[in-house]
Amino acid sequence: MSLAARDLTISYGGAPVLRDLTVDIPHGGFTMVIGPNGCGKSTLVKAMGRVLKPGGGQILLHGRDLWSYRGREAARHVALLPQNPVAPDGITVEGLVRRGRYPHHTLLRQWSPADDDAIAFALERTGLGDLGGAQVGRLSGGQRQRAWIAMVLAQQTELLLLDEPTTFLDISHQYELLELCRELHEEGRTVVAVLHDLNQAARFATHLIVMSEGRVVAQGPPSEVVTSRLVHEVFGLECDVVPDPRTLTPMVVPHTRRAAAASLAGRAQNAPRTSTISDSGNSR
Amino acid sequence: MRRAQETQGAQGVRRARRAPRGYLAAGPIAIPLARAGVVAGLAVLVLLLAAAVATLSMGRLGVPVPDLLHALTHGPSEGKQAFVLERLRGPRLAVAVGTGAALGLSGALFQTVTRNPLGSPDVIGLSAGAGAGAAVAALLLPGTLPPWAGALAGAALAMALVYFSTGTGFRNPGRLIVAGIGVYAIATAIIQYVVYAVERDRAAALTAYVNGSLSARSWEHAATVWATLLAVVPLVLLLSRRLAVTELGDELAAGLGADPRRARSAAVVLSIVLSAGAVAVAGPISFIALTAPQIAKRLTRLPGPHLTLATLVGALLLVLADLAAQQAPLPGSLPVGVYTLALGGLYLGYLLIREWRKGSL
Incomplete structure (x- = not known):
């Protein structure tokens, strides 16, 4: 187990957001953390990325307390892409990716031969090979998010933590990014992502962690975890769970309120109506 | 590319x-x-040199350029020139360069870590605190402390007040600015009170100090500000790499292994020390700390932080402003702070208009 939380408690001044949480991140897996807003999923990932210091308990990295590592040492094992990173004015894609090499540098050695290979790899891997000299501010949303992924890739860590990487992207770019994450995982990295969309999570993840009110309420392969009962309990959403016609992974099909009220029986007949645009927001 | x-x-x-x-x-x-940075730095350095030569050679008491070169290599030749170079304009120039550099670097550090282009230690009440300290020392309790010591004590007290009233020290930029504006208001109120409490003519003597002045500076003043620079610059060099990463946002910086809060606290402390050193020798000179980093940023199209360039631009701005203060055909001799205020006001107006035209304001 390369990354794990043990009795983790974290609070932002007031009531704890996470309380005595224990969870393991499967080595080499593509883990997605899901749960309703405010359930603590982002907090968990931030704690694992050494952004938040535990008030109690520990994060274990290779069996050792994450905070017993020096900052840059930990950053050579775990990379975190937060929700709202800031691109400095006037920075180029390559300049941004280069900053991901920070943990590998020292005061007098702010460049090493390995840098160029790592940066070239990261740019190529994210399809930005031709855009190294472009200004980050002028990129499209999808390209910009890939530039950030390239930055954490250049960090060359075996663990990659992504906090809601698909937010602000349109649907085709969401899938493009998730495919990229899956490829990165298939190349041998352990990838952990916080995601809002249950169907996307179930389709791409090898392991799901479902959180609610600061606790882990279910975890395991998507096919075992995602059930209509769980979605109802955790998200308060009535739904059917059917096999995704393409991948056979579980797919959540919410009921509409109107349909649920109108029909006490014949749930299946109403199911197709439930994917109207006005209701898709409920699954988030 | x-x-x-x-x-x-x-x-x-x-x-x-x-x-x-x-x-x-x-x-x-x-x-x-980066080459663009080196080129811009050298260009500013050449301008600074030219402004320095102009400062020493212009006007009625000026030392002509050939004599200046001679004086540099062989020491000043005659009594009048020696007086001008060693007592009058030499120390004044050394103070201007050092103070400008300290203010420029101070502002660049502050703006980098607060991500606020209008940030400088002045905004959180450093200069106002210094002014209040000087006013109390010189006018309310005369004979207790020299004005510069009063200014330093006032600045230190103001910064301590900011530090303790945020609840998080200097870590959180938002709280820092809100607490600082409060302290700024208190300090300004104290200055107003002192000015009204004492007779008008004595208060007038303070006005020059509250605006910042470089007239009648000695080599001791120069040594003070240069010693501050010498102590702080190596620490800034140690910190600069972390500051570049902190620009990516706190969470990403933490993920890269650079503790953004410690970096920010350290940068704010260094920024305050630099500004305090400047205030101690020249009084609160406004706007250099604010504008120098902004000008430095626009000289190159490189991503920041532009610490070296802002330092050089700060020195250049103050030497130019002081040249104007010495040579402008205006009645009386206005303190240099009035010129930097005008300069900074113009520049700020230009910035605002530009942002407004771009539609981002």
């Missing part, structure tokens, strides 16, 4: 053994040094 070729194919891998352009490399050492 320049690196794009190297990202493709084996050619890039072979060429990658040497540090790319934009680095100063020797043996195991490699430090980023």
Whole structure:
């Protein structure tokens, strides 16, 4: 187990957001953390990325307390892409990716031969090979998010933590990014992502962690975890769970309120109506 | 663009053994040094030199340029020139360069870590605190402390007040600015009170100090501000790499292994020390700390932080403002702070109009 939380408690001044949480991140897996807003999923990932210091308990990295590592040492094992990173004015894609090499540098050695290979790899891997000299501010949303992924890739860590990487992207770019994450995982990295969309999570993840009110309420392969009962309990959403016609992974099909009220029986007949645009927001 | 070729194919891998352009490399050492930055820095340095020569040679008491060169190599030749160079304009110039540099660097540090282009230690009440301290020391309790010591004590007290009233020290930029504006208001109120409490003519003597002045500075003043620079600059060099990462946002910086809060606290403390050193020798000179980093940022199109360039621009701005203060055909001799205020006001107006035209305001 390369990354794990043990009795983790974290609070932002007031009531704890996470309380005595224990969870393991499967080595080499593509883990997605899901749960309703405010359930603590982002907090968990931030704690694992050494952004938040535990008030109690520990994060274990290779069996050792994450905070017993020096900052840059930990950053050579775990990379975190937060929700709202800031691109400095006037920075180029390559300049941004280069900053991901920070943990590998020292005061007098702010460049090493390995840098160029790592940066070239990261740019190529994210399809930005031709855009190294472009200004980050002028990129499209999808390209910009890939530039950030390239930055954490250049960090060359075996663990990659992504906090809601698909937010602000349109649907085709969401899938493009998730495919990229899956490829990165298939190349041998352990990838952990916080995601809002249950169907996307179930389709791409090898392991799901479902959180609610600061606790882990279910975890395991998507096919075992995602059930209509769980979605109802955790998200308060009535739904059917059917096999995704393409991948056979579980797919959540919410009921509409109107349909649920109108029909006490014949749930299946109403199911197709439930994917109207006005209701898709409920699954988030 | 320049690196794009190297990202493709084996050619890039072979060429990658040497540090790319934009680095100063020797043996195991490699430090980023972009050419555009070096060019801009040298240009500012040349202008600074020209402004320094003008400061020493212009006007009725000025030392002509040939004599200046002679004086530099052989020492001043005659009594009047010696007096001007050693007592009058020499120390004044040394104070102006050092103070301007300290203010420029102070502002660049502050703006980098607060991500606020209008940030400088002045905004959180450093100058106002210094002014209040000087006013109390010189007018309310005369004879207790010299004005500069009063200013330093006032600045220190104001900054301590900010530090303790945020609840998080200097870590959180938002709280820092809100608490600072409160302290600024208190300090300004104290200045107003002192000015009204004492007779008008004595208060007038303070006005020059509250605006910042470089007239009648000695080599001791120069030594004070240069010693501050000498102490702080190495610490800034140690910190600069972390500041560049902190620009990416706190969470990403933490993920990269650079503790953003510690970096921010350290940068704010260094920024305050630099500004306090400047205030101690010249009084609160406004707007240099604010504008120098902004000008430095626009001289190159490189991503920040532009610490070195802001330092040089700060020195240049103050020497130019002081040149104007000495040579402008205006009645009386206005303190240099009035000129920097005008300069900064103009520049700020220009910035606002530009942002407004771009539609981002």
